[in-house]
Amino acid sequence: MPGAQRETKHHDGEGGGENPPDQRALLPGTRPDKVNRHASLGDAGDRKRRQVADPMHETFTHWLHFIEDRFTASGAGHYNEKMSLVVVGSVAYDGVETPHGRVDRMLGGAATYISLAASYFTQTRIVAVVGDDFAAEDEELLASHGVDLEGLERVPGKCFFWAGKYTPDMNDRETLTTELNVFANFEPKLPESYRAARYLLLGNIQPSLQRDVRAQMTHLRLAGGDTMNYWIHDHREELLKTIRDWDFLLINDHEARMLSGEINLRRAANKILDMGPHTLVIKRGEFGAMLFRKDSYFIVPGYLLEDVFDPTGAGDCFAGGFLGYLAEHGFSLEGDHISRGMLSRAVIYGSVMGSFCCERFGVERFRTLTRAEIDARFEEFRKFTSF
């Protein structure tokens, strides 16, 4: 099972991406690691209590959403093991240059960004591979966010390394270096303890590997993931076979156009929704995001930051916030009671996490970010989009 991997897109879903070299990615083992209790649970509980305690300060709309959340989510409010989220993807080091400065080596990788973002909402379990140069302080950052590291394999060799330079408007970037290293043979296998998790987010790796991971999960409630131009163009049949079983596909606008063969995004979405996923999320970088289902769609503009320090990882943080929020609420597909409102709010939380990611280089923002800040920005989105 040859495993090509993403060259540039592993750390950000927003760029167009280049064709990666067709190389194998590694085989994971298992390693024990501490599993912290979800750090933000207290905050989430506080938020709910605030809504109950002071309903007069909430608008009628907020109140409706609160009621909807309570009654449409199966098991809503019960944070437990079964709602944990498994994340598969890269853990890497990046070198990044933007108009705001340069960092030669910093923690990166899709699985890193997704896990950190999702950790504010739910228990996150990572499946990835690192080399023996993976720093203790980086492991500690993930652990401090309660990320389960049992599925993080350490093998001899070096971590995936990528370096790139952004254009002045930061809408494009040039890849300067790609060293696959231990990622070249990534072939994820799940620790036994991960298999009953209800949520699965498949980062952008070879479609057949994504399919294998999904097949190992025994109690999935919601599964889906990301892909990129290389798989769409060069491994189309394998990709189509893989996403046929997904609940959601989360890609950017270029990829949606390439996958569907349609320039118009509404037409593109209709075609993709016939390929399997009942939910399609299209990320548009600074222009926001869209969620499509057969019978409805939702669009949100991007958050306007005064300073975008580094867009690396923003797309992955979007994915982490999106699925993290759904997992937090125990969102279910059983009984066909999908809440459009909850999906829309998941898109907002995705956008919120993507916006925070851009405020500092790499994962820096996640060292200080709190759930209270996240919820405050969610409310900011409501304020600048409602009419």
Added chain:
Amino acid sequence: MPGAQRETKHHDGEGGGENPPDQRALLPGTRPDKVNRHASLGDAGDRKRRQVADPMHETFTHWLHFIEDRFTASGAGHYNEKMSLVVVGSVAYDGVETPHGRVDRMLGGAATYISLAASYFTQTRIVAVVGDDFAAEDEELLASHGVDLEGLERVPGKCFFWAGKYTPDMNDRETLTTELNVFANFEPKLPESYRAARYLLLGNIQPSLQRDVRAQMTHLRLAGGDTMNYWIHDHREELLKTIRDWDFLLINDHEARMLSGEINLRRAANKILDMGPHTLVIKRGEFGAMLFRKDSYFIVPGYLLEDVFDPTGAGDCFAGGFLGYLAEHGFSLEGDHISRGMLSRAVIYGSVMGSFCCERFGVERFRTLTRAEIDARFEEFRKFTSF
């Protein structure tokens, strides 16, 4: 007073625009013409009555907006002469080629699109010039929408003609022909009957001409307009002197960046709001629009059409819908009681009118469009953006 004019942007605020040749534009006379009573008044009235008669079918939010509209607008609900809107700009013929087809000659021009769009909301009075080739049926289209044509001067010569071809994704276009003709010496003067109008929308002409028009208005409640890269780059001081007195500036994202010297739109907006206008609207084409004020901002994504036939005029229709809605409600700046909600809804109505414009070539859509369709699309915006 030399009057350069817009080469391509006269008929669409969305494109980047090219530098127009520096030529003079014409001097208007006055001509009597029939003034039909506003065609859509009945529809607007119906809409209000529906909101009163059947409040249980409206959401709480709608009801709040209705109440807000009633109490924040000075004279709200009273459609009268004083709330009419004066529109200054080009009336032209266009030749357009898009992936959906080609039309060699059709009615166009900024003032045409603005007036048609605004006519669904309020009495619109046009100030423009046409040649003796201006067709009776085109005059009839404007008249049938209740547009006051007293300020439409007919002079010997030919109408402004522009032809262009759009790229496959319709985000860009190439100018094939520009014939200024009678527009070369456009120097607008207002009919006496226009001077007491409360609303003024200055299409993109030489800033000093815009200033002259504004100076002739005696009872302005809200005034502002559009400009383009040529004025920003080559006539900056004149432009800055002109917009200093405007309430609002309505430009696209490229122009906002050029005017402010900032790539980041939030920073750009802050700088522009220091130049005079208290309200800045930035159009982003397919990505929607943003409204900035010193203390708040509002962003809406673009409407997703399945078929964009022809984007020509969409930016001008946005302007017409935006200011038309404000004029319809008698929105006032007196007493400093500006309603953020009303401004946001004006942006939505602008977006609605821009989206309809793209559904057919040129002004074709306005031959059949009804106020009921407009209000239905407004509700559609609410549906796909609320969470």
